[in-house]
Amino acid sequence: MGRKPTMYDVAERAGVSIATVSFAFAQPGRVRPSTREAVLAAAAALGYVPNANARGLARGRTGAIGLYAFDYLLDLTEPADVLTPNDARLFPQYADEVQRGVELECRVRGLALMLGAGTPQTALPGDLGVPRVVDIAGRVDGLIAFAGAAPSDALTRIAGRIPVVELGGMSTAEGTRTVVVDxxxxxxxxxxxxxxxxxxxxxxxxxxxxxxxxxxxxxxxxxxxxxxxxxxxxxxxxxxxxxxxxxxxxxxxxxxxxxxxxxxxxxxxxxxxxxxxxxxxxxxxxxxxxxxxxxxxxxxxxxxxxxxxxxxxMQAVGRTAVRLLTGEITEQSAxxxxxxxxxxxxxxx
Amino acid sequence: MGRKPTMYDVAERAGVSIATVSFAFAQPGRVRPSTREAVLAAAAALGYVPNANARGLARGRTGAIGLYAFDYLLDLTEPADVLTPNDARLFPQYADEVQRGVELECRVRGLALMLGAGTPQTALPGDLGVPRVVDIAGRVDGLIAFAGAAPSDALTRIAGRIPVVELGGMSTAEGTRTVVVDxxxxxxxxxxxxxxxxxxxxxxxxxxxxxxxxxxxxxxxxxxxxxxxxxxxxxxxxxxxxxxxxxxxxxxxxxxxxxxxxxxxxxxxxxxxxxxxxxxxxxxxxxxxxxxxxxxxxxxxxxxxxxxxxxxxMQAVGRTAVRLLTGEITEQSAxxxxxxxxxxxxxxx
DNA sequence: CTGAAAGCGCTTACAG
DNA sequence: CTGAAAGCGCTTACAG
Missing domain, CATH: 3.40.50.2300 (Response regulator)
Incomplete structure (x- = not known):
């Protein structure tokens, strides 16, 4: 077998079409049990790992959401023996707590979380002025961004394609929503x-x-x-x-x-x-x-x-952001x- | 303009082929400056956001790596007023510190990080026995997994396709590497x-x-x-x-x-x-x-x-794992x- | 219940 | 420097 078996390989080995392989995984009820078993067996034998990019492309969504954080570029050495509260980032900061909330909420929903970070000025060499945030945005179904982490015009642009929640924002980018804290x-x-x-x-x-x-x-x-x-x-x-x-x-x-x-x-x-x-x-x-x-x-x-x-x-801020993105809630009650x-x-x- | 403009829309507006649009972004030197400007202008005007799934599919790699953690399913409420070191997860634990190392190393390299978590038993409803770890694995160029977070047979399977580093492992899954700590x-x-x-x-x-x-x-x-x-x-x-x-x-x-x-x-x-x-x-x-x-x-x-x-x-463990994945180092010197x-x-x- | 086929939106040899 | 076209690996109407 060649490297990286695809659905075609599984189909061939199981003696079915690729459509059936796809159904066996995605809509089991649609396939005869014996067929399904044959497909799963073939997949296991070949070490088949579905290509999420192909799936995302075909489906039009990815099952992942993105979190774009402000890049403090902090390089923390190992914890010192004597700790003080000001050892920056030794203890979780605001953004860390929010991120944890996002992580937990994603886990509960089986959503993958894509992390990226930057400053409004950040642009990768290959990006040619296109900020990295769009790189994250291009691979997720919804984006959470900390205010100030991404250029607001980029967020506005992204918001035209996928739901965007800008934390701490309200005013910066058009078309984005935010989590309101009192x-x-x-x-x-x-x-x-x-x-x-x-x-x-x-x-x-x-x-x-x-x-x-x-x-x-x-x-x-x-x-x-x-x-x-x-x-x-x-x-x-x-x-x-x-x-x-x-x-x-x-x-x-x-x-x-x-x-x-x-x-x-x-x-x-x-x-x-x-x-x-x-x-x-x-x-x-x-x-x-x-x-x-x-x-x-x-x-x-x-x-x-x-x-x-x-x-x-803070964690609730992160969780609420995820719920806004998934459409589970359309707006905060308060x-x-x-x-x-x-x-x-x-x-x- | 319809929703979600694609490269075709940009090409049309700029009066060039999609190949040129692609080159304008990916290989600027290959395109005449004036052409490039026209493309970028068209992209900006349309609010074009490249689809990373399509890119990943075409390129064969994604520019992201995955981190699969053990899912403690810990739901932490907000910090209490009186803190004690045993308020689980109020302070960063081992896995959190390693994750931070991974995050920092990814930021430095412009890599996106995809986060997932589970237990060896975890399988999503739709996954039909296929553990979620393959869902993460399908969308990244390399995977870091904490030992015990994913079934070892799944890791072995994944390791046949992309590089895998199993932290704390050594023995569990074949074909995976690990970060060695003394x-x-x-x-x-x-x-x-x-x-x-x-x-x-x-x-x-x-x-x-x-x-x-x-x-x-x-x-x-x-x-x-x-x-x-x-x-x-x-x-x-x-x-x-x-x-x-x-x-x-x-x-x-x-x-x-x-x-x-x-x-x-x-x-x-x-x-x-x-x-x-x-x-x-x-x-x-x-x-x-x-x-x-x-x-x-x-x-x-x-x-x-x-x-x-x-x-x-701990952070060095995470950083080392990323470097092993990117091929920056092939093995630890010590x-x-x-x-x-x-x-x-x-x-x- | 199963299959043939189009299409998702890119990249990249290959020509020109 | 630019374009036509194949191909990446899936999903999903549409037939049968």
Whole structure:
């Protein structure tokens, strides 16, 4: 037998047509049991492995969905003996938790998951300007992309062919859907806690506005402060995954002698870096300044002090994205809920 | 324009043949620049997304590799406020770390990664006895499978078509390769430490022998004890990921009043469960009994007491597997090294 | 219940 | 530098 037997080889060995082989696998009820057994026996004898590309091409769908993540290009060495919550990626971050949700949901449904990653600028040598995301998109029935991981025009283009869910998006690419999380209520609750329980009046927000989701957080922050008659200064720029930007933001506040009483960060990832930067500069948290995060990643529970944050249902975000893609749900009945998690960094016990 | 424009549509709009469209993307140097621009413009205008299935079929390869994991079917809820190292899967486990290595290596190479998971028994309804692993295998150029995740006959079959790396394997499926880790040296060093530094003589091993890798650990354990004139009782059965088996193993020792001075576990995952079980029964670790693990997962550094273990280069395992698949390396120059990590659970400071 | 045949959307010698 | 055409390995109406 030649290498890589095909359906033709199986058909020949079983003494049937390729149509029958195909039916024996795909629609067993349509084939006489004895025929079916003969086909399966022939397939086993030949070591037949169906070619999923051919199947996908013929069927018009692939049975797989894609997840396109932001490529932090993080190269993690093996876990150190002494762990700190800021050893980036030692503990699962937001995107990792969402990915896990996607993975689990796919497993349950028997869907294969195709993983890819890039930045909006990423283009492979052979791609000639065509971003890698289309490479993933071309082989799946639906695509989940983290906002900012793929160029929005590429997503718009892809969305014309297959369903696309852009996480954290809402605004970027046309034709895509998103998973809605109640950022607003979460942030409002957090700020109200800082205002009314800890009686803070001097706030500063650190974060970026790369995605609609981040915008929603800042908007809720500013609105809540405004409601309490507290001025909201413009946000200090910082981006999750770019530690130096967060350190610079904190450094600027210190240098300008403009340290507020609360630093509200747009993500836990940034808040943990801020915690580090403040410690490095001998600033007591929460004594001198309170710090808060957003997301509820594992590391937030391990820092010293523990990080007060808004927990969002990260795995549920991933699962919901898959369900939107499969058509199992056509829209969310309600935004996914968030919850305030109080720890020491805001001044709580 | 109809839905899902194809190369034919692009060709027509650009006024060229489909061959030229194909060349414009795949072999730019072969096409006149002006032609190429026309093609790219037409593609952009139509929102053309190449069909990877068709490409894979025509080319005979897909540009993707597959990772088939053991399906623990673990459904993790959101992180709790109070974390303990035994909140299974809150922290990355062995397989998660290996997967990360695989992911990173794939990103670097521009390879897409197809994820699937199952147990040796898993077969989808539509698969009619054909395990899902072949479904993944049919759409990739190479497959990495965790030992025990897929039936070995299926792997043997697949290995006849595409390169297969079975992690933890060595013995299971014919025609597959594996990534070799120096389990022997690691375990020997651990047992020698327990023998000579802590002067222990009463040992018990907890673990299973599902894979060659686990066998190697037990063999090294038994051999090292034998070398010191210490009797090695048969291992008590326990399996990582099946917490109840580990608890039962510990429970049996307690019930039989046969608690040794050291419990050597085949994995960290089991050792952490053992730690829990012992604590639940009021047994002091390391006071009454020392406990050790193997792997060096993150959670091992977070338990109380900290878990003494043998660190293996999990991410490197994943990366090596990818390199073996791509043909970048044809064989390992040496087994991947392991390192003894001493913490409190063995009695060290 | 089974088969002949078209078609899925690409790539790639082979000509020109 | 460009095109006509075969072929990759399946699925699926359509006949029988």
């Amino acid at each position: 950022n607003t209520t979460g942030m409002r609750g957090l700020v109200e806690h800082l205002l009314h329980v800890h009686r803070h009046r001097e706030f500063r927000y650190i974060g970026d506005s790369r995605t609609a989701e981040f915008d929603a957080r800042y908007a809720a922050y500013a609105a809540t402060l405004a409601g309490a008659g507290v001025a909201a200064l413009p946000p200090a720029h910082s981006a999750p995954g770019a530690e130096e930007t967060t350190r610079a933001a904190v450094g600027d506040l210190l240098a300008a002698d403009a340290l507020p009483h609360v630093i509200v960060c747009s993500t836990d990832q940034e808040a943990l870096v801020a915690l580090d930067a403040l410690r490095d500069n001998g600033v007591a948290v929460p004594g001198r300044v309170a710090v808060t995060g957003f997301d509820g990643i594992v590391a937030a529970g391990l820092s010293t002090p523990g990080l007060t944050t808004v927990q969002q249902p 935004p996914l809920p968030t919850a305030l998690v109080l720890r020491q960094s805001c001044g709580c016990a | 389990n022997t040296t690691g375990m020997r060093g651990l047992v020698e430490h327990l023998l000579h530094v802590h002067r222990h003589r009463e040992f018990r091993y907890i673990g299973d022998s599902r894979t060659a890798e686990f066998d190697a650990r037990y063999a090294a354990y038994a051999a090292t004890l034998a070398g010191a004139g210490v009797a090695a009782l048969p291992p008590a059965h326990s399996a990582p990921g099946a917490e109840e088996t580990t608890r039962a193993a510990v429970g049996d020792l307690l019930a039989a009043d046969a608690l040794p001075h050291v419990i050597v576990c085949s994995t960290d995952q089991e050792a952490l469960v053992a730690l829990d079980a012992l604590r639940d029964n009021g047994v002091a670790v390391p006071g009454r009994v020392a406990v050790t693990g193997f792997d060096g997962i993150v959670a091992a550094g977070l338990s109380t007491p900290g878990l003494t273990t043998v660190q293996q280069p 087994p991947l090294p392991t390192a003894l990590v001493l913490r409190q659970s063995c009695g060290c400071a």
